[in-house]
Amino acid sequence: MGRSGRVTLTDVAKASGVSRATVSFVLNDDPRQTISAATRERVMEAAQDLGYVPHGIARALREGSSRIVVLNVDWGMEGNFSRSYVRGLDEELAEHDHILLVRHGHSIPEATQKVLDTIAPRAVLRLGEAYMRGDEPTEDDWENGFAANAALQIGYLADHGHTRIALAMPDHDFPLTEARLGFSQEAARRRGLPPLERIVVPRPREAGAAAIRAFLAAHPDVTALAAFDDDIAQRSLAALRDLGLRVPEDMAVIGFDETEYGSLSTPALTTVHIDAEVLGRIAARNALGIGTGGLAPVPGRIVARASV
């Protein structure tokens, strides 16, 4: 045992009377080696007895990268999407002997570089990445991807007879904003709806109310707000209340990416629930370079409450 108190490969080798190489072969189940069952047994037991745990840093130095995947998260984690995505990613990674580490609000390139230099992670991911490739969405995306979820939101409004719909957007751009806008517009088009209007709903509460009042004065025919996310939906609800408008009678509001707060507002918020656990698992497998066979994203679903 080294000075550090750590049990090393050398200890296991000594205890089982073989070389370090052999121990490594056995413990990593190296398919290119043929180790006798007896030796294998002896090594495994010694490792077990000694409580040997491979030193990730040493392994990383040798292998070129550590068994870590870093996820950059640059916005809130309130919604169901983020939570479930992180859970799926974490679990799938764990099943393949890797660990997930999250980095908040630092997706600027130089910070990422620093992370790379410091721990040489196997991969650096970014939350929502798959959703924000610039490329055109595939038909799959319209089946069960981001585009489908955007369409679900617009469609629900259309199902309830709304034709003049406005997109309620946050006051500063998220990486996802552009893609989302495009999907929603396309969904409206496919549905035979006129182009969606746009309204930015800023904070604080009074500013949100002022923005909505001004918007409504210019667009009196709009009857429904499709919010970028549940946060914006909540801001809209508060604004409409302050303006003395009834929801959904005077104006319907639908959220996106369910948060815990939607059920607590009055009226409770109708929204889109997105379970991204499978997306997280797929991201994990992609990062590790293993197949994603059989894993298909779960389509979003409407959580019908009282605001539409």
Add this chain to the structure above:
Amino acid sequence: MGRSGRVTLTDVAKASGVSRATVSFVLNDDPRQTISAATRERVMEAAQDLGYVPHGIARALREGSSRIVVLNVDWGMEGNFSRSYVRGLDEELAEHDHILLVRHGHSIPEATQKVLDTIAPRAVLRLGEAYMRGDEPTEDDWENGFAANAALQIGYLADHGHTRIALAMPDHDFPLTEARLGFSQEAARRRGLPPLERIVVPRPREAGAAAIRAFLAAHPDVTALAAFDDDIAQRSLAALRDLGLRVPEDMAVIGFDETEYGSLSTPALTTVHIDAEVLGRIAARNALGIGTGGLAPVPGRIVARASV
């Protein structure tokens, strides 16, 4: 340059015509060495030109631990406390050439062990740690710590004439629950108030309403709810509304650890804002074993809105 395309210490040594040791001494500003200004200059320049970046993994293997601090977060990050704490921790760490990595929902010991084995972080922290030591709070805690913030909440209610106060608690225990309860009770005692009642406010919304109705039937003299956090306060607000009770006329409600949602409810939520950035910085310095001189936690403050 190695096969990996990485510029190593050896490259810098070659380029500047000195040994690797000397390069290391210069770059790390080793105080035990005296390097001539000329050599120093030459090395720095070569490193700069080549774009040398030390390999964190190699350094970690040599030094015994990597320049990483891991923070375990096992509950939401909605509140101002978590956000500001993480920001402070991150920034202070960055200023000392370390990086922060967050781990969500995995503070079980064996997972922590795995992280340790994999990246040998300098330290593994846990959000709220400082707040949940079992030990008695010091007088400092009553000055500007968790205890003080708990007292601030109760005190604000007392200032508004409330004497019969109930603590609104979450339906499952957080690590902090015990400590918080104790502080609040002690604050009430110091304030000359009778012991605080306790009520658990569960989800979903209907269950919360039922719980509060039952509670009020048993404790008709209670006039104010001091919530464990803003989430519980929001549940309480929704429940009271469903019961047809007016806030604050029939029942006052005060939150804790401001979230973005408090301003959007009706009535808007009065709460305690806790800026934990300095706490994060102190935690960073403690983790790195450097002095925290001059850093004092910022006391919380009341955000007065409409619910008290």
Add this chain to the structure above:
DNA sequence: CTGAAAGCGCTTACAG
């Protein structure tokens, strides 16, 4: 079937 050796990139006694 197994072992001796090289090497990942760094830091730091140690010797000059």
Add this chain to the structure above:
DNA sequence: CTGAAAGCGCTTACAG
């Protein structure tokens, strides 16, 4: 003031 050497703990050609 500077350099040669050891060593952190591992994996993997290579040789037997």
